[in-house]
Amino acid sequence: MQRLNSHLHTKKQPPYVLNLDPAVLKVPFGTNIDIRDSVNYKKVMEDYNLGPNGAIMTSLNLFATKIDQVLGIVEKRAPKLDHVIVDTPGQIECFIWSASGAIITDAFASAFPTMIAYIVDTPRTTSPATFMSNMLYACSILYKTKLPMIIVFNKIDAQDPEFAKEWMSDFEKFQEALRNDEDLNGEGENSSGYMGSLMNSLSLMLEEFYCHLDVAAVSAYTGEGFDEFLESVQKKVDEYNKDYKAERDAIIKKREEDAAARKAQDLTKLMKDIGIQDDKAKPTDPAKEPIDSISDTEDIEPNELDGEVERDEDEGIIGQPSREYTLDPDDVGAHMTDSSLQDRYQQALAASGAEADREAMQKIINSGLQ
Numbered sequence: 369m370q371r372l373n374s375h376l377h378t379k380k381q382p383p384y385v386l387n388l389d390p391a392v393l394k395v396p397f398g399t400n401i402d403i404r405d406s407v408n409y410k411k412v413m414e415d416y417n418l419g420p421n422g423a424i425m426t427s428l429n430l431f432a433t434k435i436d437q438v439l440g441i442v443e444k445r446a447p448k449l450d451h452v453i454v455d456t457p458g459q460i461e462c463f464i465w466s467a468s469g470a471i472i473t474d475a476f477a478s479a480f481p482t483m484i485a486y487i488v489d490t491p492r493t494t495s496p497a498t499f500m501s502n503m504l505y506a507c508s509i510l511y512k513t514k515l516p517m518i519i520v521f522n523k524i525d526a527q528d529p530e531f532a533k534e535w536m537s538d539f540e541k542f543q544e545a546l547r548n549d550e551d552l553n554g555e556g557e558n559s560s561g562y563m564g565s566l567m568n569s570l571s572l573m574l575e576e577f578y579c580h581l582d583v584a585a586v587s588a589y590t591g592e593g594f595d596e597f598l599e600s601v602q603k604k605v606d607e608y609n610k611d612y613k614a615e616r617d618a619i620i621k622k623r624e625e626d627a628a629a630r631k632a633q634d635l636t637k638l639m640k641d642i643g644i645q646d647d648k649a650k651p652t653d654p655a656k657e658p659i660d661s662i663s664d665t666e667d668i669e670p671n672e673l674d675g676e677v678e679r680d681e682d683e684g685i686i687g688q689p690s691r692e693y694t695l696d697p698d699d700v701g702a703h704m705t706d707s708s709l710q711d712r713y714q715q716a717l718a719a720s721g722a723e724a725d726r727e728a729m730q731k732i733i734n735s736g737l738q
């Protein structure tokens with residue numbers, strides 16, 4: 369992230385930078401939006417009695433409740449931007465396999481050409497078994513996110529990535545490496561057992577997976593390969609616009625329709641339970657539409673923002689710390705995002721005069737929407 373950020377600055381294309389890792393201690397580059405400003409990871413751990421991974425997931429969940437605001441800000445900046453780069457938690461599974469990870473990637477992918485850069489630690493992936501595991505992980509991320517992906521072999525200053533490129537382009541070479549791998553087969557044995565045939569089948573499957581990928585080789589240490597990486601990014605933008613956009617739009621539309629139907633059903637049931645009539649059919653007065661309380665904080669001075677988490681004094685940030693936006697932790701998830709639901713609820717409440725139930729119901733609806 370640091371090298372990519374400085375590389376783009378050198379090319380006079382400063383990126384918009386988001387840090388989504390709540391547990392990182394130091395971020396050695398200027399971020400525009402940082403999850404740590406809105407969510408205090410250590411406090412989440414204490415308050416919810418969670419371990420490290422649980423706290424990362426909960427922090428991401430809290431952040432995801434405000435993704436529409438984050439997206440609104442990025443969209444405002446978008447006309448002047450070439451790139452938005454987002455750093456995800458090192459514990460990939462916390463992001464990829466969580467609901468919040470899906471919400472965040474979907475939100476970006478529905479607004480901008482979005483791609484995943486899967487970073488591989490090249491010196492640590494020279495054994496065929498580790499290589500295979502790494503590629504299977506990348507494959508699972510591709511199928512989970514359904515986004516274009518670039519496999520980025522990093523640390524090429526320490527390890528030539530040729531072996532990996534060869535394994536990805538020549539199936540026989542990889543099979544040969546598998547056959548000779550002592551980790552898999554044991555010394556002197558040949559790959560005749562279960563593992564051998566499983567590996568053969570998996571490597572065949574991976575051959576198909578490689579067709580959907582671009583590969584880049586970089587060194588974050590020396591800066592080598594970043595121009596080629598950016599060329600791959602451009603290719604993926606074209607691919608996104610051509611292949612992915614229509615498919616994603618259809619998925620998102622279907623998901624939204626399902627969610628709206630489910631929410632409406634839940635609310636109707638809830639209102640029935642507490643004896644409020646559903647007067648959805650009544651025409652609404654546009655003048656009385658609820659005002660969305662969400663606002664952009666772009667004009668607010670950074671020191672006026674709520675929820676700023678105090679940083680260690682020794683935290684050195686290279687570049688301008690240009691964060692412009694923080695979420696108020698108390699406010700996270702505390703508003704209703706579905707205006708039609710809120711509208712129906714307000715109308716029903718007014719009609720029944722059931723003020724006494726208001727607080728309890730608001731709580732239930734809020735927790736349901738979260």
Ligand SMILES: Nc1nc2c(ncn2[C@@H]2O[C@H](COP(=O)(O)OP(=O)(O)OP(=O)(O)O)[C@@H](O)[C@H]2O)c(=O)[nH]1
Nearest residue numbers: 456457458459522523524525526586587588589590
């Ligand atoms: N030799 C070499 N070392 C590198 C390179 N890139 C990163 N490193 C080192 O690898 C280690 C891990 O780098 P990080 O940038 O913290 O990796 P990360 O993927 O952000 O880690 P997470 O916190 O898990 O997300 C650090 O010690 C870096 O100095 C590189 O291109 N070459």
